Amino acid sequence: MVNFTLVGMAYAGVSVDDVMGYECIVLRSEPDNKYDPNAIMVLGVDHSGNRKLGYVTRDSNIVVSNEVVYSVVIANPSPTGKAIRFVLKENSLV
Secondary structure (H helix, E strand, O other): OEEEEEEOHHHHOOOHHHHHOOOEEEEEEOOOOOOOOOOEEEEEEEOOEEEEEEEEOOOOOOOOOOEEEEEEEEEEEOOOOOOEEEEEEEOOOO
16 A cells, blocks of 8 residues: 655646546656656546646655556545545556
8 A cells, every 4th residue: 555645736737626536546756857856746547548636745755666556545635625645555457
């Protein structure tokens, strides 16, 4: 299981409702990110493709070497609606 908080939804142009609609999430490393070479982008996956949702918080201890697909177990929005706490499990169907 993987636990993290998603941030940057406003920057990605998505709402809590948008994010809550995804059952699969991709975590993708972004070593060329000019602000944080350790950044991990979060994408929602559905039949139409991938959609950028935001980023894993910097204080997370998650390490992704390239790209990993997960199934959403729990998605819990913060009271402010600016972050969502996720619990994911690696998706064995991909």
